[in-house]
Amino acid sequence: MNEAALFTGDSNEAWELPSRGIVGMLCLIVAEATIFLIFVVAYVYYLGKSLAGSTPHDVLSIPIFTTICLLSSSITVHLAVSAVHHGRSMLASIWLVATVLLGTIFISGTAMEWYHLIYRDGLTIQTNLFGTTFYSLVGLHATHVIFGLLMLSFAFLFSLRGHLTTEQSNRMEVLALYWHFVDAVWVVVFLVVYVLGR
Amino acid sequence: MDGTLVEAEEIALRNSALQVLHNWVTTVDHKKIGLMYIGSSLLFLVIAGIEALVMRIQLAIPNNTFVSPQAFNRLFTMHGTTMVFFVGMSILFGFGNYLIPLMIGARDMAFPRLNAFSFWCTFFGGVLLYFSYVGGNGLSGAGSAPDVGWWAYAPLTARPFSPGHSTDYWTLAVLLSGVSSIGSAVNIVTTVVSMRCPGMTLGRMPLLVWLYTVMSMMAFVTVSPLTAAQIMLMLDRYVGSHFFDTQAGGSAVLWMHFFWIFGHPEVYILIMPAFAFANEIIPVFSRKAIFGYPAMVAASVGIGFVSLSVWAHHMFTVGMSAGANTFFVLATLTVAIPTGIKIFNWLATLWGGKIHFTTPMLFAIGFLFQFLLAGLTGVMVGAAPFDWQLSGSYFVVAHFHYVLVGAILFMLFAAFYYWYPKMTGRMANEALGKWHFWLFLIGFHVTFDFMHIPGILGMPRRIYTYEAERGWMVWNLIVSSGALIQAVATLIFVWNLIWSYFKGPLAGPDPWDAWTLEWSTSSPPPEYNFAITPVVESRRPLWDLKHPEDSDSYYE
Ligand code: HEM
Ligand SMILES: [Cu+2]
Secondary structure (H helix, E strand, C coil), rough: CCCCHHHHCCCCCCCCCCCCHHHHHHHHHHHHHHHHHHHHHHHHCCCCCCCCCCCHHCCCCCCHHHHHHHHHHHHHHHHHHHHHHHCCHHHCCCHHHHHHHHHHHHHHHHEEEHHHHHCCCCCCCCCCCHHHHHHHHHHHHHHEEEEEHHHHHHHHHHHHHHCCCHHHHHHHHHHHHHHHHHHHHHHHHHHHHHHHHH | HHHHHHHHHHHHHHHHHHHHHHHHHHCCCCCHHHHHHHHHHHHHHHHHHHHHHHHHHHHCCCCCCCCCHHHHHHHHHHHHHHHHHHHHHHHHHHHHHHHHHHHCCCCCCCHHHHHHHHHHHHHHHHHHHHHHHHHCCCCCCCCCCCCCCCCCCCCCCCCCCCCHHHHHHHHHHHHHHHHHHHHHHHHHHHHHHHHHCCCCCCCHCCHHHHHHHHHHHHHHHHHHHHHHHHHHHHHHHCCCCCCCCCCCCCCCCHHHHHHHHHHHHHHHHHHHHHHHHHHHHHHHHCCCCCCCCHHHHHHHHHHHHCCCCCCCHHHHHCCCCCCHHHHHHHHHHHHHHHHHHHHHHHHHHHHCCCCCHHHEEEEEEEHHHHHHHHHHHHHHHHCHHHHHHCCCEEHHHHHHHHHHHHHHHHHHHHHHHHHHHHHHHHHHCCCHHHHHHHHHHHHHHHHHHHHHHHHHHHCCCCCCCCCCCCCCCCHHHHHHHHHHHHHHHHHHHHHHHHHHHCCCEECCCCCCCCCCCCCHHHHHHCCCCCCCCCCCCCCHHHHHHCCHHHCHHHHC
8 A cells, every 4th residue: 555645645725724722612602602591591481480589670780881891891802812913912911901800890790789689688599580590690601701800811911921922812812702702691691681581 | 689580570560550550541642532431431331231231130020129119210320321421422432532533634632631631521420420329328228329310300309309419429420421521522523623634625524524523513502501400400409599499489391301402412412423433334344435425414414403403302291282292293203304314325335335244344234224213113202192102111211222222332333343453453353243243133132122012011111110910021021131142242242352452363554445544544543643644635535545546536
C-alpha cells in the first residue's frame, strides 16, 4: 500500500475551519439555552398555581435600571473585544472594567431585590410554587452572571499586566459570546417574570 | 546477593506498574480515554447483567422468595439506570472518542482535557451509584441503593416517600453522567466542525462521523433538560422547594414531561451509534460503497428531529387530552419513514455484494433483522389505544429490550469485533466470536420473543413475584432460561477479548481491507495518530490508494 499518496495529495485550496473556541462555546450555549428553557417552562406552568403566600403581582417590581445596565454591558464588552482585536490594550482595559462595573450593578440589584423579598415579604424558595420557580430561575441566571463577572475580571487583570494582546482576541471573543448569551437570557427572564408574569 | 536482585526487580516492576497506572489516570489522549470509557462500561455491563439475571431467577417460578420485594425494586432501578447511563452512554462515547479523530484525520479531540474530565465525571457517577449499596444499612440490607425506577417518577422521589439517601445517590449519579455527556457531546461536535483534515468536506465524512454529530447535537437539547430536572429534584430534596411536590400544588406530570423529553430521545441517542457502526461495517463486508449516502445523512437528521417531538407517547395512560394523544401518535409513527429509508439502504448495500460472513457482519445482520421486528412492536405501542392495553405490561419490556439488546447491544458487539484489531493490534478469535454470536442470538430470541406473551396475558412489569394460577409460569421459565444462555454467551465474549489480547494473531494496519482513514495507521495507532496530516479526495480514501484504477475520486 502506498501510504505516501494518501498524505501528500495536492489539495492546494485553502482549508480553513471555524475556530474551536467559538464552536465549542456555541454548542455550550445551545445546551445552556435548553436548561434555561426548562426552568422558564416550569415558571410559566406554575404561574398562579401557588396555594398560599405572595404572588408575583404583590411583591415584584420591574428592575428597569439594572436591566439597562446589564444590556449596555453587552455593548461595552463588544467594544473591549474590538479594542483587543486592534491591539489597543489600554482601551480594552477601560471597556472591560466598564463591563464589570455594569454587571456588578446588575447583580447588586438582584441581591437587594432578594433581600427585600426575603426579609420584607417573607418569600423564600420554600414559601410556595412562585418562590420555588422564581428563585431557581433568577438564581440560575444570577449564577451565570457571577461566573461571567469572574472571567471578565480575570481578563481585566490580564489586560492590566499587558497580557491581552491580539493573539488573545479569539479567547476574548469566546468570553464575549458567553456574556452576550447571559444578556439574551435576561431579556427572556425579564419578559417572562417581570412583564408577562406579573 | 540474589535476594537484593529480586528485590530490585520487584521494585522496578512495581514502579513501572505505578507508572502505567499514572499514565492512564492522567492521560488526555483520545484513544486512551476512549478505551477507558469502553473498559468502564464493560465492567458496568457485567454488573447490570448480573442484576438482570438475578431478576430473571426471581421471576422464573411463581411465589419465589429468592430476593425480597425491596431488593427487587433496587435491582430493576439499578439495572435500568446502569444500562442506560453507565453502559450505553459510556460505551458510545468510548467508541466515538476512539474513532472520530482517526476517521477525520485529526490528532486528538478539540478539547482533550475536557474529554478526560468527562470520562472521570461519568466514572465517578457510576461508582457513586454503586457506593449506595454500602450506605445506610449496609450490604446485606442492600444499603440505600436507589429504588425509584430509572424514570424516578414524582412523588416517589419526594422526601416522605423516599427517606434516607437512595434518591440522592440516584440523582447525583445521573447528574454527573449528564454533565459528562454534555461535555463529550460539545467535544465531538467541535472536533468534527473544526478539526477535519484537508479535503474532508462534510460530504466526504464517514457516515459514522455524521451520525455521531447528529447524536451529539441531540444530546445538547435533551440531556440538558434532564440536568435541569435533576437540579429541580435536588432543590426539592435539599432545600424544600416544591417543583414536584403535589401537596403544595406541584405537578407529578411535569416531572414526567421533563423526564421523557430526555428519555425518549435518549433511546435514539443510544441507537444512532448503532446505526453508525452498521454504516461502516455492512459496506466493508459487502465489498461495496454504502448505498445512498446523502439519503442516509438526511434520514439521520430527520430521525433526530422527529425523536424530539414524540416524548409523550410514554404518557398515553396519564390521561392527556385527545388532541395531545393524536399528535403524539402521529409524530411517533412518522419516525417509520426515515428509519425505513435506512433499512432499505442497508439492504441495497447488501444486495449483489460479495458478502463476507465475519463475526462483525453476523452481528450486523442480526441487528438489521431484530431492529425491523422491534420497529413493528414499536408501531403497536406507539398507537394510543393499543398502548392503553399494554402499557405497564411485560409486552413493553419485551419491546424496548428488542431495541436495546437486539439492535443496540448487537451492533456494539459488532463494533467490538470490527475495531478490536485496530485497538489492540491483534485479531479477535473468529471461532469464539461465532460461538458468541449464535449462542447470544438464540438466548436473545428465547428471552425476548417469548417475553411478549406474558405481557399480552396481562403480567405487569416491576412485580417481584406472581401466583401460580395466573398461567404465566411456563413463559417466565422459558424467558429466564434464555437469559442464562445470553449470560453464557457474554462470558465467551469476555473470554475472547482477554484471550485474543495475548494470543490473537497480529492484525496489521488493515486486516478487513477497509477504506476509512483509521485503517491507514498502524494497529494500535501511534500516540499522535498521523505523522503527516492526511489529505483526502473522496469518501473512501484507502480504496483510492488500493484501487487507483477505480478510485472514488473519479466519480465525485
Ligand atoms: C441481556 C439481558 C437483559 C435482561 C435479561 C434484562 C432483564 C430486565 C428485567 C427483568 C427488567 C425488569 C422489568 C420490570 O420489572 O419492569 C429490566 C428492565 C430494564 N432494562 Fe433490562 N435486561 C437486559 C438487558 C438490558 C440492556 C442491554 C438495557 C439497556 C441498554 C436494559 C435496559 C433496561 C431498562 C431501561 C429497564 C427498565 C428499568 C425500570 O423499569 O426502571 N436491559 N430488564
Ligand atoms: Cu419513546
